Amino acid sequence: xxxxxxxxxxxxxxxxxxxxxxxxxxxxxxxxxxxxxxxxxxxxxxxxxxxxxxxxxxxxxxxxxxxxxxxxxxxxxxxxxxxxxxxxxxxxxxxxxxxxxxxxxxxxxxxxxxxxxxxxxxxxxxxxxxxxxxxxxxxxxxxxxxxxxxxxxxxxxxxxxxxxxxxxxxxxxxxxxxxxxxxxxxxxxxxxxxxxxxxxxxxxxxxxxxxxxxxxxxxxxxxxxxxxxxxxxxxxxxxxxxxxxxxxxxxxxxxxxxxxxxxxxxxxxxxxxxxxxxxxxxxxxxxxxxxxxxxxxxxxxxxxxxxxxxxxxxxxxxxxxxxxxxxxxxx
Amino acid sequence: xxxxxxxxxxxxxxxxxxxxxxxxxxxxxxxxxxxxxxxxxxxxxxxxxxxxxxxxxxxxxxxxxxxxxxxxxxxxxxxxxxxxxxxxxxxxxxxxxxxxxxxxxxxxxxxxxxxxxxxxxxxxxxxxxxxxxxxxxxxxxxxxxxxxxxxxxxxxxxxxxxxxxxxxxxxxxxxxxxxxxxxxxxxxxxxxxxxxxxxxxxxxxxxxxxxxxxxxxxxxxxxxxxxxxxxxxxxxxxxxxxxxxxxxxxxxxxxxxxxxxxxxxxxxxxxxxxxxxxxxxxxxxxxxxxxxxxxxxxxxxxxxxxxxxxxxxxxxxxxxxxxxxxxxxxxxxxxxxxxxxxxxxxxxxxxxxxxxxxxxxxxxxxxxxxxxxxxxxxxxxxxxxxxxxxxxxxxxxxxxxxxxxxxxxxxxxxxxxxxxxxxxxxxxxxxxxxxxxxxxxxxxxxxxxxxxxxxxxxxxxxxxxxxxxxxxxxxxxxxxxxxxxxxxxxxxxxxxxxxxxxxxxxxxxxxxxxxxxxxxxxxxxxxxxxxxxxxxxxxxxxxxxxxxxxxxxxxxxxxxxxxxxxxxxxxxxxxxxxxxxxxxxxxxxxxxxxxxxxxxxxxxxxxxxxxxxxxxxxxxxxxxxxxxxxx
Numbered sequence: 001x002x003x004x005x006x007x008x009x010x011x012x013x014x015x016x017x018x019x020x021x022x023x024x025x026x027x028x029x030x031x032x033x034x035x036x037x038x039x040x041x042x043x044x045x046x047x048x049x050x051x052x053x054x055x056x057x058x059x060x061x062x063x064x065x066x067x068x069x070x071x072x073x074x075x076x077x078x079x080x081x082x083x084x085x086x087x088x089x090x091x092x093x094x095x096x097x098x099x100x101x102x103x104x105x106x107x108x109x110x111x112x113x114x115x116x117x118x119x120x121x122x123x124x125x126x127x128x129x130x131x132x133x134x135x136x137x138x139x140x141x142x143x144x145x146x147x148x149x150x151x152x153x154x155x156x157x158x159x160x161x162x163x164x165x166x167x168x169x170x171x172x173x174x175x176x177x178x179x180x181x182x183x184x185x186x187x188x189x190x191x192x193x194x195x196x197x198x199x200x201x202x203x204x205x206x207x208x209x210x211x212x213x214x215x216x217x218x219x220x221x222x223x224x225x226x227x228x229x230x231x232x233x234x235x236x237x238x239x240x241x242x243x244x245x246x247x248x249x250x251x252x253x254x255x256x257x258x259x260x261x262x263x264x265x266x267x268x269x270x271x272x273x274x275x276x277x278x279x280x281x282x283x284x285x286x287x288x289x290x291x292x293x294x295x296x297x298x299x300x301x302x303x304x305x306x307x308x309x310x311x312x313x314x315x316x317x318x319x320x321x322x323x324x325x326x327x328x329x330x331x
Numbered sequence: 332x333x334x335x336x337x338x339x340x341x342x343x344x345x346x347x348x349x350x351x352x353x354x355x356x357x358x359x360x361x362x363x364x365x366x367x368x369x370x371x372x373x374x375x376x377x378x379x380x381x382x383x384x385x386x387x388x389x390x391x392x393x394x395x396x397x398x399x400x401x402x403x404x405x406x407x408x409x410x411x412x413x414x415x416x417x418x419x420x421x422x423x424x425x426x427x428x429x430x431x432x433x434x435x436x437x438x439x440x441x442x443x444x445x446x447x448x449x450x451x452x453x454x455x456x457x458x459x460x461x462x463x464x465x466x467x468x469x470x471x472x473x474x475x476x477x478x479x480x481x482x483x484x485x486x487x488x489x490x491x492x493x494x495x496x497x498x499x500x501x502x503x504x505x506x507x508x509x510x511x512x513x514x515x516x517x518x519x520x521x522x523x524x525x526x527x528x529x530x531x532x533x534x535x536x537x538x539x540x541x542x543x544x545x546x547x548x549x550x551x552x553x554x555x556x557x558x559x560x561x562x563x564x565x566x567x568x569x570x571x572x573x574x575x576x577x578x579x580x581x582x583x584x585x586x587x588x589x590x591x592x593x594x595x596x597x598x599x600x601x602x603x604x605x606x607x608x609x610x611x612x613x614x615x616x617x618x619x620x621x622x623x624x625x626x627x628x629x630x631x632x633x634x635x636x637x638x639x640x641x642x643x644x645x646x647x648x649x650x651x652x653x654x655x656x657x658x659x660x661x662x663x664x665x666x667x668x669x670x671x672x673x674x675x676x677x678x679x680x681x682x683x684x685x686x687x688x689x690x691x692x693x694x695x696x697x698x699x700x701x702x703x704x705x706x707x708x709x710x711x712x713x714x715x716x717x718x719x720x721x722x723x724x725x726x727x728x729x730x731x732x733x734x735x736x737x738x739x740x741x742x743x744x745x746x747x748x749x750x751x752x753x754x755x756x757x758x759x760x761x762x763x764x765x766x767x768x769x770x771x772x773x774x775x776x777x778x779x780x781x782x783x784x785x786x787x788x789x790x791x792x793x794x795x796x797x798x799x800x801x802x803x804x805x806x807x808x809x810x811x812x813x814x815x816x817x818x819x820x821x822x823x824x825x826x827x828x829x830x831x832x833x834x835x836x837x838x839x840x841x842x843x844x845x846x847x848x849x850x851x852x853x854x855x856x857x858x859x860x861x862x863x864x865x866x867x868x869x870x871x872x873x874x875x876x877x878x879x880x881x882x883x884x885x886x887x888x889x890x891x892x893x894x895x896x897x898x899x900x901x902x903x904x905x906x907x908x909x910x911x912x913x914x915x916x917x918x919x920x921x922x923x924x925x926x927x928x929x930x931x932x933x934x935x936x937x938x939x940x941x942x943x944x945x946x947x948x949x950x951x952x953x954x955x956x957x958x959x960x961x962x
């Protein structure tokens with residue numbers, strides 16, 4: 001008995017002397033992410049690729065005069081040299097510049113489509129999950145209906161019906177920046193269609209996942225507490241539900257980006273995506289595949305580029321999932 | 332042994348492949364079939380096998396050997412010569428032809444083939460019920476258009492002059508005044524063409540018109556009825572003499588009837604299937620009755636068609652092949668591979684992607700030859716800013732056609748801004764200036780867009796094909812460089828493109844025109860105001876008048892200069908922007924004989940044969956080559 005009391009005292013003592021900082025969920029996750037070597041390397045890799053993609057074309061243009069659309073028909077397709085490390089395509093355009101511009105377009109498409117998907121999906125899913133009952137039923141059946149429409153069919157209809165989209169001047173600043181960096185306006189023509197098409201279907205899965213999360217969170221005590229002191233529904237959704245589901249949303253977001261890039265590549269590959277002369281990784285690979293027997297470099301470099309980008313993004317996504325998964329916190 | 336076996340197999344394969352190749356030729360040089368057989372590339376599945384409905388090159392190629400025409404194009408000189416018709420007489424005014432037909436011609440079911448079959452076939456071609464996209468070609472036959480367009484025939488009048496036409500027009504009730512009136516004094520008929528966009532409304536108006544006239548508004552003895560085939564001025568005088576009267580002395584007529592749609596078709600067979608209510612079944616392999624050298628015996632949709640020699644063909648003793656297999660592969664790359672391994676003995680013009688041209692030039696079995704076809708962009712002159720001819724000229728002059736041909740196409744096409752090619756029917760091309768960026772820039776600023784400022788967004792449409800996309804990308808860049816304007820380009824499926832073309836839903840659209848007969852008329856007549864193939868919306872009275880004059884001009888030199896004058900108008904107005912004149916490319920195995928470069932890309936299987944001596948090592952004997960064409 002004596003001993004036991006003593007022990008208790010020392011424990012209290014320790015608690016008083018050292019200041020133990022509370023470890024928040026995010027700090028904890030960050031710590032675990034840092035331990036994941038593959039994810040960290042991939043993250044740096046992605047960062048590097050993003051920087052290269054967005055600033056590379058500008059530098060290449062400034063110092064070498066390369067431009068993704070300037071043709072040199074007489075020069076034609078030549079294998080990699082020091083002057084053109086990735087070689088040139090059939091029109092004599094520098095493939096490195098085209099790959100970088102293509103990469104940045106692909107990244108933009110991926111990021112924007114994934115962001116749209118995340119925002120729309122989160123709001124839709126949390127509203128549906130929070131209100132439950134008939135509202136939930138109705139909203140989820142709507143999602144089901146959209147799921148049932150064949151994706152490719154939808155895109156083809158969209159592309160045929162809307163030939164040109166004229167967006168207002170909201171995007172002008174972005175266009176100015178992208179014109180300086182890459183020499184083309186990103187928010188224009190078919191590209192906008194791509195964003196719309198990908199965003200239209202991308203949010204469905206996010207909505208379902210968020211709804212599932214919200215269904216479980218809303219039964220917890222702190223939500224009931226909030227309700228009992230009269231917090232409005234909107235406030236509950238945005239202050240309590242969504243922040244608590246954020247981990248899942250982020251993980252899903254990082255995994256959506258590469259899948260959107262892949263989708264864009266696919267659409268461009270079959271000719272529904274980006275229109276020439278603008279390159280995207282998908283259209284570059286599509287062109288390269290048609291002439292790989294003669295000009296292997298036009299296929300190999302963009303394909304490797306896309307593969308690295310997708311691998312890295314997926315590794316980062318995987319790492320984040322591991323880091324944010326509450327079950328892994330026991331270590 | 333385990334390790335040796337694959338090696339052994341490998342060396343065996345190498346040994347085998349080595350044996351049947353030759354450094355000068357691409358792929359195998361020994362056929363994979365008996366010498367009385369030929370395997371060819373058909374491009375794709377044909378739209379139609381009924382001669383009257385043929386309008387594309389695939390259908391043309393696959394029906395060509397099955398149906399004889401009155402004339403054919405000489406495979407070497409490219410001039411029209413007799414085939415089913417042995418000779419023909421021309422009347423003084425150049426409008427009446429009398430064809431004398433071969434008396435030994437039989438259908439493949441043994442029934443004799445006569446002038447009555449020809450009369451039936453040409454009237455069938457004009458019959459609106461046949462739904463032939465090329466029936467318009469037969470408008471040149473007197474009263475052909477009246478029958479084809481479903482006009483109303485009015486009988487009982489006698490003067491056939493302008494005053495009488497006016498009288499008819501005046502007496503018609505107000506809601507029916509909008510009719511076109513033509514007459515034919517010889518058959519004593521007036522033809523009234525009712526106009527309406529809507530088919531049903533047109534039919535209603537027509538019925539109403541007939542009813543009104545039969546009530547006696549034009550006179551008690553004046554009657555009206557729907558136009559029938561009887562008025563069409565083509566007639567079998569006896570079994571082997573065919574008489575035809577033309578609207579105007581069209582010198583290209585004899586060449587034109589070598590086109591597939593004018594092929595005689597078996598009346599007795601078609602009528603049998605029509606009686607059963609399934610007229611389209613007569614072209615099936617099990618039902619078809621042919622007149623030519625080969626007969627379709629077996630077909631597999633989108634796979635192949637097999638043809639067997641027709642022993643009743645009038646030159647059957649001279650046909651050397653017994654069997655022809657046409658294999659359908661749609662894309663260029665697989666076609667090229669199929670040729671390489673000997674799946675095809677010869678393949679069509681689009682047989683390999685342009686990237687391979689340099690590679691293919693190394694081989695003797697790749698042919699490059701001129702073709703009478705022109706590649707052009709058509710402008711929609713109803714839309715801004717293309718309604719301004721200076722804009723059209725600027726766009727046209729800013730395209731460096733030579734660079735496109737030399738660096739992208741590489742097939743020896745001829746860069747040109749003219750529609751009608753040099754030497755076609757003796758024509759001297761007008762030699763418009765091909766490339767002048769400075770002038771283009773100036774024209775654009777004159778039109779109100781200095782340095783491309785505020786130039787509206789326009790879209791170039793083309794059908795999905797690698798080659799078209801490359802040209803479009805190059806043109807896009809040239810316009811950007813030379814005029815500082817940005818255009819969008821987009822590809823679409825062929826059928827979608829044609830639909831858009833027909834409803835004028837485009838700014839700029841890629842198109843090409845292949846000569847249907849070897850005369851400048853085939854190109855220039857496309858851009859007449861009333862031509863159903865003119866989709867630019869461009870109309871020019873002077874151009875129409877010159878073309879009309881040329882129809883009646885008997886003197887060949889004067890006729891050609893009329894064409895030149897008309898083309899100068901076209902070149903100045905630029906409703907279209909020609910880019911180059913086609914050149915054909917073809918891969919032909921060295922053992923295939925009796926095949927010759929063709930200006931219209933038409934190849935007659937009946938002359939072809941497989942030369943066994945070539946691969947059996949026996950030297951060639953030039954005397955053994957049969958006369959082409961057969962006498």
